[in-house]
Amino acid sequence: MTSSPISVIAASALTLSLGSGEARVEILRGIDLSVIAGETLALLGPSGSGKSSLLAILSGLERASAGSLNVAGADFTALDEDGLAAARRGRIGIVLQAFHLLPTMTALENIATPLELAGMPDAMVRAEAELVAVGLGHRLHHYPAQLSGGEQQRVAIARALAPKPAILFADEPTGNLDHATGEAVADLLFARAAEAGATFIMVTHDEALAARCGRIVRLADGRIASDAPSDSGA
Numbered sequence: 001m002t003s004s005p006i007s008v009i010a011a012s013a014l015t016l017s018l019g020s021g022e023a024r025v026e027i028l029r030g031i032d033l034s035v036i037a038g039e040t041l042a043l044l045g046p047s048g049s050g051k052s053s054l055l056a057i058l059s060g061l062e063r064a065s066a067g068s069l070n071v072a073g074a075d076f077t078a079l080d081e082d083g084l085a086a087a088r089r090g091r092i093g094i095v096l097q098a099f100h101l102l103p104t105m106t107a108l109e110n111i112a113t114p115l116e117l118a119g120m121p122d123a124m125v126r127a128e129a130e131l132v133a134v135g136l137g138h139r140l141h142h143y144p145a146q147l148s149g150g151e152q153q154r155v156a157i158a159r160a161l162a163p164k165p166a167i168l169f170a171d172e173p174t175g176n177l178d179h180a181t182g183e184a185v186a187d188l189l190f191a192r193a194a195e196a197g198a199t200f201i202m203v204t205h206d207e208a209l210a211a212r213c214g215r216i217v218r219l220a221d222g223r224i225a226s227d228a229p230s231d232s233g234a
Helices: 051-058 081-088 107-117 123-133 149-161 179-196
Strands: 007-018 025-036 040-044 066-071 092-096 167-171 199-204 215-220 223-229
Touching (some): 007 051, 025 199, 025 223, 081 092
16 A cells, blocks of 8 residues: 655645735635645746745745644744754745855855754865855865855755755845856756655746646646646656
């Protein structure tokens, strides 16, 4: 008897609203979503459809206004901001369009320091191994300003995967890169997520990039418009 797939994300009736009264804006309008361990999933939709807001809630960067959400065994709707930060640690890796590297730290320090703050052992060793894995073994001691945009995003990917998270989120990860560099970074993201055995969820407006995922969830006006396997995804 085969065991049923493990759900790493279970969201029900998620809503997000900002402001109050006449100024109230509904960003998400009742999202139901279940994600199985090991899936690659694209959140696709035009600007303003709610895809980045949904990713922020699923990853614990933002709290939903209402609904229920369980991520990697943690009840995110029951946690305050400090609780969400603690729940993200070790469970979730995030790669954003802006690289968010600390300019006064080397590539190695940008990865090792969060590991050290989280109390993880062998932070420097692990950070170096991750940089080697993304092809930056020769850039360990370079500062962000000394790195190209593609190299900075590779550092950000290494930082996200260094804690060995169960889930990797990426929000328009190639948006600040030229086409060729963006394709190389996308290749790396998919490869590293697969090697780590992480569930991979990516926000994009790029149909071709979304098609590389095994499943595409399309958003429109804060709602899920469609949810289906990708024709060409893995």
